[in-house]
Amino acid sequence: MSKKVAVLGAGSWGSVLANVLIENQNQVELWTYKAPQADEINSQHTNNKYIKDYHFSEKLHATTDMNEALKDAEVVLFVVPTKAIREVAVQVCDVLRSTNNAPLIVHASKGLELKTYKRISEIIDEEIPSGYRQGIVALSGPSHAEEVAHHDLTLITAASEDLECAKEVQSLFMNEYLRIYTNPDLLGVELGAAFKNIIALGAGALHGLGYGDDAKAALMTRGLAEISRIGVAFGADPLTFIGLSGVGDLIVTCTSVHSRNWRAGDQLGAGKKLPDVIADMGMVIEGINTTQAAYELAQQKQIDMPITTAIYNVLYQGADIKEEVGGLMTREGKSEESASTFNFTEQN
Structure with missing residues (x-):
């Protein structure tokens, strides 16, 4: 059944997910705060700063008007940088209060808020009271906008404490090239999505330093141990971290030039200064704040x-990357964590 969906954020992932929803026969309003970007999408059906040489559906409409974007929306999809989630959620709540609408809330962003350390679903929960929304679902997993745009086979997760809401999102996005799995561990999915960006910075740095596949495999494996360790400490299901939003997202982010975090790390490893890396990227590098x-x-x-x-x-x-790598390699010898460390149940 076709739905009215408001997609908030017209970066690479937001605009591509909006196009997926159009292809799935939904009505979509794509919100951006940049008028020139909205004009480009509407008149030329391109979004060249974020997705080069790609043409969007002519049915995709962009707007800078939050009221227009949210009008009669049954689903609201947040795809803005983590640092903007709270501000945008406040704007959304103001509109929902005035219209008395209560859509399903979905987010496809990855990170933690600085100072509060809150996950994105927690920020949304604080700023949009339950009376103005249905459940909150996180859409996450190994996915690059550039590949989804060209219908590469992609599998991701819809996570929610309300399984029916997760199933609704699964139905909304699934098609012949995009497969969605549901997961009740919202906490674990969001933590895995955030922390993998840190390891991707490291993987890029190793490449920039000239290290090969052995080093990359070691970093990803031990990085997954760190992600699992902190995730379980906060109450996440350890099995989540060997799923799509854990090891799956870690692999794709640590091995692809499509990853902004990997590219940023690569430049740092090659000797570029952080302010220059940020300026050169021109888009948010979530792993830095995370x-x-x-x-x-x-x-x-x-x-x-x-x-x-x-x-x-x-x-x-301001530490030297080579010295930090050396420090990691010369740490005191330790035992590798076993499955029992993460409290896997016997049946698994």
């Missing part, structure tokens, strides 16, 4: 996260 949040959380919880600490030292303390 590294700070994860480091501070680990300090508070006294959780051992040496890779995250090393990347934090490079980003925020």
